[in-house]
Amino acid sequence: MKIHNPFRTALVATLGVGLGIMLIGSVQSLSTVLLYVGTALFLSLGLDPVVAFLERRRLPRWLAVLITILAVLGVFAGIVLMVLPLLIDQITQLVGRITVFLQSTALEDVKDWIIGVFPGLQPSFIDDLFTNATDWLLDNWGTITESVIVVGTAIVTGLFGAFIVLILTIYLTASTPSLKRAVYQLAPASKRERFIDIADQITDSVGYYVMGQVSQGVINGILSAIFLSIIDAPFPAVLAVIAFFFSLIPLVGTLTGSTIIVLICLIPGLGSPATAIAAAIYYLVYMQIEAYFIAPRIMSRAVAVPGAVVVVAALAGGSLLGLLGALIAIPVAASILIIYRQVIIPRMNEL
Numbered sequence: 001m002k003i004h005n006p007f008r009t010a011l012v013a014t015l016g017v018g019l020g021i022m023l024i025g026s027v028q029s030l031s032t033v034l035l036y037v038g039t040a041l042f043l044s045l046g047l048d049p050v051v052a053f054l055e056r057r058r059l060p061r062w063l064a065v066l067i068t069i070l071a072v073l074g075v076f077a078g079i080v081l082m083v084l085p086l087l088i089d090q091i092t093q094l095v096g097r098i099t100v101f102l103q104s105t106a107l108e109d110v111k112d113w114i115i116g117v118f119p120g121l122q123p124s125f126i127d128d129l130f131t132n133a134t135d136w137l138l139d140n141w142g143t144i145t146e147s148v149i150v151v152g153t154a155i156v157t158g159l160f161g162a163f164i165v166l167i168l169t170i171y172l173t174a175s176t177p178s179l180k181r182a183v184y185q186l187a188p189a190s191k192r193e194r195f196i197d198i199a200d201q202i203t204d205s206v207g208y209y210v211m212g213q214v215s216q217g218v219i220n221g222i223l224s225a226i227f228l229s230i231i232d233a234p235f236p237a238v239l240a241v242i243a244f245f246f247s248l249i250p251l252v253g254t255l256t257g258s259t260i261i262v263l264i265c266l267i268p269g270l271g272s273p274a275t276a277i278a279a280a281i282y283y284l285v286y287m288q289i290e291a292y293f294i295a296p297r298i299m300s301r302a303v304a305v306p307g308a309v310v311v312v313a314a315l316a317g318g319s320l321l322g323l324l325g326a327l328i329a330i331p332v333a334a335s336i337l338i339i340y341r342q343v344i345i346p347r348m349n350e351l
Contacts, residue, residue: 032161036161036164036165036168037168038328039165039168040165040168040169040171040172041168041172042206042210042328042331043165043169043210044169044172044173044176045176045203045206045207045210046206046207046209046210046211046214047068047069047072047169047173047207047210048173048176048203048204048207049204049207049208049211050068050071050211051064051065051068051173051176054067054068061174061177062174065170065173065174068173069170069173180199180203183199184196184199198338198339198342198343201338201342202334202335202338202339205331205334205335205338206331206334206335209330209331209334210331212295212298213247213248213250214248215298216247216290216294216295216298217244217245217247217248218244219290219294220243220244220247220254220257220286220290221240221241221243221244221247222240223286224236224239224240224243224244224261225237225239225240227279227282228240228261228279231275231278231279231282232275233261233265233271233275233279234264234265234267234271234275235264239261239264242257242260242261243257243258243261245257246258246260249314250314250329250330251314252314254283254286254287254290255287258279258280258283258286258287261279261283262276262279262280262283263276265279313329313330313332313333314329314330316329317329317332
C-alpha cells in the first residue's frame, strides 16, 4: 500500500495512540468513582424488586422508594445499635484474651500443647521457633505499627465511600425508571421491544440475585448466633457477623466463614475441641441444607448459572475488583448468559 502523505499518517497515528493512553489514564484516575457508581447501581437493582412489589400494591413510586430506603436504613441502624455495643465488648474481651494468651505462662502452655499433639518434635526446636517469632515481632514492630495506621486510614476511607455509595443508591433507586427509559431510547425502534424485554430480564435477575444473597446471609447469621450461643462458643455475636458477611460471597463464602469460625473455636483459651467439633458438624449440615433447600428456593427467580461459570466468574471478578468484583461477578455472568441464550443463539440458528 502506497502512503501519499507519510507525515499526516504518522501524526494521525500518534494522536490516536495518545488519545488511547489518555483514555486509559482517565479510567484509572476515575476507578474509585466508577467503583462507587457501579456498587450503587448494583445495590439499586437489588432494591428494585422491593420497590416494584410496593408499586403493585398501588403505592406511588416516590412513596415506595421512600419506604424501601427507610426500611433498609432502619434495619441496618437497628442491627448496628443492637450488635455494635456487644461487638465492642466482645472484641475488647477477645483482645484481652489474646494479650493474656501471648504472655509467658500462656506461651509455655502452648508449647506443652504442641509437644503433646506432635510428640516427635524436640523441645529445643519449639523454643527456637518461639524465640525466632518473638525476635521477628520486635524487629518488625515499626512496620506493623505503620500497617495498623494504614488499615485505620483505609477504614475511614471505606466509611466515607460507604456514605457516598448510600447517597448514590438512594438517587439511582429513585430514578431507575427514567434511567431505563433513557437507555432504551438508544436501541433502534424496530428492535426496541426486544431490547426492553432482555434488559428487563437482566435487571430483574440482578435484583433477585442481590436480595437472595442478602437473605442467605441473614439466615446464616441468625442461625449461627443462636447455635453458637447454645454451644457456648466464644464471642457468638462476632462470629455471627463473620458468618453473615462471608455468606454474601458466592460459592465459597459460607465454607470460608465456617472454617474461620471453627478455627476460632479451636484456639486454646478461647474455645475447646468439643466446641469446635460441634461447630464443624453444624456448619457441615447447614451447608448441605443451604445448597439443596435454602439457595434453590431463594434464587429460583434469578438466572441459573452453571457451577463452572460461577467459579470462573468469581475468580475473575475477585482478581479485577477484589471482594466487590467477586460479589457482582455472578449477576454479570447471568446477564451474559441471557444475552447468549436469547440473542446470539437465535441469530446463529437463523444463518
